[in-house]
Amino acid sequence: MTKQYVLRNTGPTTLRPSKLDYRKELNEAQYQAASTVEGPLLIIAGAGTGKTRTLVYRVAHLIDIGVDPRSILLLTFTRRAAEEMLRRASVLIDNRCSQVAGGTFHSFANLVLREFGRRINLSPSFTIMDRPDSEDAIQVLRTEMGLNNKDKRFPRKQTVAEIFSMALNKQTTVPNLIEQDYPHLYESLDDLLRLYERYVEYKTTKTLVDYDDLLTKLKDLLATHEEARRRLSQRYQFIMVDEYQDTNHLQARIVRLLAAEHDNVAVVGDDAQSIYSFRGANFRNIMDFPEAFPGTQIIKLEENYRSTQPILNLTNEIIQRAHEGYDKRLHTEKREGETPILVQAESEQMQSRFVCQKILELREEGVPLWDIAVLFRSSFHSFDLELELARHNIPFIKRGGFQFMETTHIKDLLAHLRILANPQDAISWNRVLLLLEGVGAQASQKITRWILQGNQAVERLRSFEAKGKIAHGLKTLAQVLQVAAEAQRPAEQAEYLMQYYLPILKRNHPDDHPKRFKDLEHFVGITERYRSLERLLSDMALEPPNDSVAGVLAVDPDEGPLVLSTIHSAKGLEWHSVFIIWALEGRFPSFYNINSEEELEEERRLLYVAATRAKENLFITYPIRIFDRGLRMVLSRPSQFIEGISEDLLEQMTLVDEESNWGWES
DNA sequence: CTTTCAGACCTTTTT
DNA sequence: GGTCTGAAAG
Numbered sequence: 001m002t003k004q005y006v007l008r009n010t011g012p013t014t015l016r017p018s019k020l021d022y023r024k025e026l027n028e029a030q031y032q033a034a035s036t037v038e039g040p041l042l043i044i045a046g047a048g049t050g051k052t053r054t055l056v057y058r059v060a061h062l063i064d065i066g067v068d069p070r071s072i073l074l075l076t077f078t079r080r081a082a083e084e085m086l087r088r089a090s091v092l093i094d095n096r097c098s099q100v101a102g103g104t105f106h107s108f109a110n111l112v113l114r115e116f117g118r119r120i121n122l123s124p125s126f127t128i129m130d131r132p133d134s135e136d137a138i139q140v141l142r143t144e145m146g147l148n149n150k151d152k153r154f155p156r157k158q159t160v161a162e163i164f165s166m167a168l169n170k171q172t173t174v175p176n177l178i179e180q181d182y183p184h185l186y187e188s189l190d191d192l193l194r195l196y197e198r199y200v201e202y203k204t205t206k207t208l209v210d211y212d213d214l215l216t217k218l219k220d221l222l223a224t225h226e227e228a229r230r231r232l233s234q235r236y237q238f239i240m241v242d243e244y245q246d247t248n249h250l251q252a253r254i255v256r257l258l259a260a261e262h263d264n265v266a267v268v269g270d271d272a273q274s275i276y277s278f279r280g281a282n283f284r285n286i287m288d289f290p291e292a293f294p295g296t297q298i299i300k301l302e303e304n305y306r307s308t309q310p311i312l313n314l315t316n317e318i319i320q321r322a323h324e325g326y327d328k329r330l331h332t333e334k335r336e337g338e339t340p341i342l343v344q345a346e347s348e349q350m351q352s353r354f355v356c357q358k359i360l361e362l363r364e365e366g367v368p369l370w371d372i373a374v375l376f377r378s379s380f381h382s383f384d385l386e387l388e389l390a391r392h393n394i395p396f397i398k399r400g401g402f403q404f405m406e407t408t409h410i411k412d413l414l415a416h417l418r419i420l421a422n423p424q425d426a427i428s429w430n431r432v433l434l435l436l437e438g439v440g441a442q443a444s445q446k447i448t449r450w451i452l453q454g455n456q457a458v459e460r461l462r463s464f465e466a467k468g469k470i471a472h473g474l475k476t477l478a479q480v481l482q483v484a485a486e487a488q489r490p491a492e493q494a495e496y497l498m499q500y501y502l503p504i505l506k507r508n509h510p511d512d513h514p515k516r517f518k519d520l521e522h523f524v525g526i527t528e529r530y531r532s533l534e535r536l537l538s539d540m541a542l543e544p545p546n547d548s549v550a551g552v553l554a555v556d557p558d559e560g561p562l563v564l565s566t567i568h569s570a571k572g573l574e575w576h577s578v579f580i581i582w583a584l585e586g587r588f589p590s591f592y593n594i595n596s597e598e599e600l601e602e603e604r605r606l607l608y609v610a611a612t613r614a615k616e617n618l619f620i621t622y623p624i625r626i627f628d629r630g631l632r633m634v635l636s637r638p639s640q641f642i643e644g645i646s647e648d649l650l651e652q653m654t655l656v657d658e659e660s661n662w663g664w665e666s
Numbered sequence: 667c668t669t670t671c672a673g674a675c676c677t678t679t680t681t
Numbered sequence: 682g683g684t685c686t687g688a689a690a691g
Contacts, residue, residue, distance in 0.1 A: 078681090106681050131680080156684075211681050278679060378678050400679080402682085438691090440669045542681070568679045590678055606679080629676090 022057050022092075026050075033266070033299045034058040037065070037238065040259075040293030041266040042286070046330045047315070047612035048306025048574065051268055055240060056085050058266065059100060060092040062238055073236040073258070074102035077243040079543045081572060085242075101236065105251050106211060107542045109218040113209070116228050120221050122209070125534070127422040128541035129203075129210045132406060135161045136427050137208070141198045143441060147191050155185055155192075164196055168212045169280025171249045206426045206452075215250045222257035233261035243571070244269030244289070248280035256292050263293060272319050272328055275568060275606050277598070304330040306574050308337025311618050314649045315611045318641060322604055323597065339651045340611075340618035342583075342642060350655050351623045352388035355579050358619065359394060359562065362577055369395070370560030371576040375567050375610045377588040377603075381581060382564050389562070400566030405544035409505055409516040410523055414540060416497040420485050421533050423457035435504050436473035443470065458482050476500075490536045491527045498524055567610045578614035580607070583642055584622040586635040591628075607641050620650070 023031060030050055033043045034057040045051035055074070063069050076082040082102030089097040101108070114124045129137065135157040147154050155163075159182075167177045174196055178189055185192070203210065209217070222229045239259055241247065244267040247255075259265045267289055274283035290296040304312060312330050319328065345351040359372055376382055379401020389396050404410060412435060415428040422428075426448050433444035447464055454460040461478045480500045487493045498520050505520070506513045526545060530536040563575065582588055589603035611618060625636045637643070642650065 104681065158684090214681085276680075279681075380677065402677095403680095408683085438669070442668060566679065592678060602679095 022061070026054065026057060027303060029299055029301050029303075030054045030057070033301065034061055036266075036297060036299070037062055037067075038264055040263050040289070040296040042289050042296050042298045043266060043268040043301065044286070044298065045268055045270055045301040046304065046328055047270065047273060047609070048304040049301035049330070050303075050305050051242075051270075051301060052081075052085060052088075052572070054301065055242060055268060056088045056092065058240065059085065059089040059097060063089075063093050063096050063100075067238060069096045069099035070101065071235060071237040072100045073108070073239045074100055075105055075108060075239070075241045075255075076102065077104065077246065077571065079103045079107060081242065104542065105247070105254065106214050107538075109214040109254075110538055110542060112218055112221070112232065113214065116221055116225070116232075117217070119225050119228055120217060122217060123207050125422055126207045126209045127418055127425050127428075128214070128538055129208050129427065130406075130541045130544075131161060131165075131211070132411065133208075133427050134165075134210045136431065137202055138164075138195065138199060140426070140430060140445060141195060141202060144445065145191075145195065145198065147195065154188055155182075159185075160192065160195065163192065164199065165210075165212050166280065168216060169248050169250065171280075202426070206424050207422060208425065208427065215254065219250055219254050219257070222254060229257055229260060233258055237262055237264060239265045241265070241267040242269075245271050245274035245283040245286050246276040246279075246281040247285050248282060249285070250280075252285045252288070252292065259293075263295075265293060272322075272605060273571075273609050273612075275571070275602060275609055277602050302328070302330060304332040305334075306615050307332065307334070307612065308616060309335045310337045310339045310649075311611070311614050311616075314340045314618070314645070315608055317645060317649055318604065318611060319608045321641070322601055338617055339649070340614075340620065341653050342638075342645075342650045343619060343621040343653045343655065344638070345621060345623045345655050346625075346657075348384050348623045348626060349388075350657065351581060351621050352385040354621060354655055355385055355581065355619075356388050356392050356394065358579070360392065362617070367576050368559055369562045372578075373563040373565060373570065373573075373575040373613065374579040374581060375565055375570050375613065376581050377567060377590055377606065379566050381587065385581065386564070395561035396564050397561050398564040400569030403544055404519060404522075405540060407516070407519060409501075409509070410519060412504070413494065413498055413501055413520060413523065414537075416481070416484070416501070417490070417494060417533065418537055419457070419481060420493060421537055424452060426452060429457075432477070435501075435508070436470065436477065437507075438469040439473065447474070458485070490530045490533045491524060493533065494524045494527045567606050570613055571609060574613050574615055576615050577617035577619075578610070579619045579621065580610045581621050582623075583607075583620045583639040584624075584626065584635050585637040585639055586628060586633070588639050589641070604641050607639070 022034065026034060030053065033041070033054045043051070043054065045054070059072060059074065062072055074082050074085065076085070086097045086100055086102055110128065113122060113126070117124050117126065138160050139157045142154065142157070163174060163177060163182065167174045170177065174193055175189060178185055178192070203213065222232065236258060239255065241255060255265060255267070269286050271283045271286050274281060290298065307315070309332055312332055316329050343354055345354055355374060359369070362372060363369060374382065374385065382398065386396070386398070412431065415431040418425050418428040419432060429448045429451055430444050433439050433447050434441070439447070447461070450464050451457050451460045458478050458481050461474060464474060466474055480497065484493045484496050487496060502517070505516060509516055527536055588607065589600055593599040593603050620642060622638050625634060627634050
C-alpha cells in the first residue's frame, strides 16, 4: 500500500474571496473584526455589542475562504460557549465548523498534554485533580508531616490550597503572597513552604495534575520545547480567544507562544467586564496585548443590540462611577423601554415574595420563564428564594456555586472510577478506603502507601494484612474493583460500583440517602454518553455538568425553567428580564471584598456585568436590616453602587404587604 | 492508638 | 451542608 501524504489547505496563499453574504448582517466594526483574519487583532467589545455574533461570523468566514477548520483554535471561557458558537457557525456555513478545535484553556491544555506530555516527563494517563482533590492531598500531607497537632494553629486546607494556587496565578511566590494578602499566617510560612514542596512532589509521583499544573505545564512545554511549539503553532494557524479580560498572565503567555509562528491571533474582551481577578485574571492583559503583538489592529464595538436605552443609561452610570476610567458609553437604537426599578423590601422573605410574584406577572404577559433570570453575588443568596419558588411550583435551574459534582456521594463514586483509570491516584484510594468501616485517616494512609508500592494495585490491596471488619472490607473492595475493571463501558462500571456503594451511602447518610441516590442515578445516566473512562473523568474535572438537579422537574415540558445564577456564571448570557437580588452593602459588594480599591472596583464591574444581561426589564432588589449570621453584623445600607443614583435612571419602589391591611384579623 | 460521634463554627466568585 | 475539635468508644 502506498503511503499517503495529506496536503492541508492552510496558509494565506489559498485564501479566496468569501461568498458569505455577511456584510448586511454585521455593522461596519463587526464586519472589520470578522474579516480581518491575518495578524494580531484586538477587539474591544462592550456588553451586548454582538461580540459572539462577530466571532461566529469570523469562524464561518475563515472556513469559507478555505481555511482548514482543524487549524482554527477557539478558546472560550466555558466549553458550552465554544460549542454554541460553532453550532451557530455551522448554520451559516456547514458542518465543517464542528472540526474547529475549541474549548477552555484548561481543556485545551489537557488535550495537548496527553499528546505531548512525555516531553516534559508527564505520563499521558495523568489524572486531573479538581480543587477539592487538591485540598484532600494537602490534608493528607499535612497530617503526614504532623503540621496539624502543633500548638500553633495551621491554616485550613482550603486556605492552603488557595494560597498555593494564587501564588502561581498571580505570578508571585508563596512568601510574597503571604506577606501581601495573608499577613496573619506569617508564622506558618516555613511550614507552608515545606508543605508546598511536598505537594508538588506528591503530584509528580502520583501522576496527578491540578488546574494550575495544566496551564503551567502547557506553558513550560511551549516555552522549552521548540519542536512541540512549532508543531502546535503550525497546527493552529488561526487563534481566537474570547473573554480576554479574564485571562491571567499564564494564559496570555500561552497565547503568545502558540502564535509564535504566525501571529494570527484575535482576542475579544471588555475591560469593564473583568470579574475573575480572584483567579489571577488581570484586565491589563487586554491593554498589554498590543505590546506582546506589535502591529495589533484594534477594533471597538460600541453599538449595543441587547438592552433598551433606559437600561443602558443605568449601566453607563454604574460603570462611569468607577475610578479606573473606562471610556465607554454604550448606545443603542432600541430607545423605548421601562426604567429599571429598585425595590426595597422589609425582609428577605418579602424580597423573595416580590421576585416570585413579579415573575408570575411577567409570565402572564407572555415572557417565557427561560427568558427570565435571577442573579446574585454568592450562591447561597438564593436559598430563601428557592424555597419560595418551590412553593409556587415555579421550575428553575441554578447555576454556579456548589455543584452537584462536588457533593460527597458523587465524589465518592467518582473516586472508585478514578482508581480504575489511574491506580496511582492516591487521593482516590484514600477517599475510597476511608469509606470502609473501621478505617480512619491512619489506616487509609497506611494502606494507600502499601498499595502504591507495587504495580498491581488491586493485588496489593488483597495482600494487605488486616483483621476482622477491615479485612473483610478490603477483600470486598478488591473483588469489586476487579470486576469493575473488566466491564467494557464506563456506564457499566459506574452502575456496578454504585451498587457496591449503596450500603455505604445508607450508612453515612441515614437521613437523606434517597435524595442522594437520585443524584447517583443521574450521574450514571451522564456516564452513558462516554465510551472512554479517561475522557469521562477529564470532562468531569474540567467541565462538570453545572446545573443542579433540584429544579429539573419542569411543570410544563414546553417551557424551559427559570434561571437562577451567580453573576460569574451568567457571563456572556442575556435574558428578557433580569432580577438582581441582595443589592445590599456587605453582600454586594461582598464584605470580603471591600478592603481595597481594586477589590471594590471588581465588585462594581460585577454589578455592571449583571445589569447588562437585561434586554427589556431590570429589577434590583434588597432587603433592609438583615442580621448576617456569618458576618455577625446587621446589614442595613443599600449597595454603595446604587446609592444616590437619580430616580430618572433607577425608579424606586417599596413593597406593601397585603396582609398588613388586615391587622384587625388576628 | 485509632475510629467515631457530637457539637461548634463558617459559608465568595471558578477552571 | 461542610470542616474542625475534643472526648467517648472500640
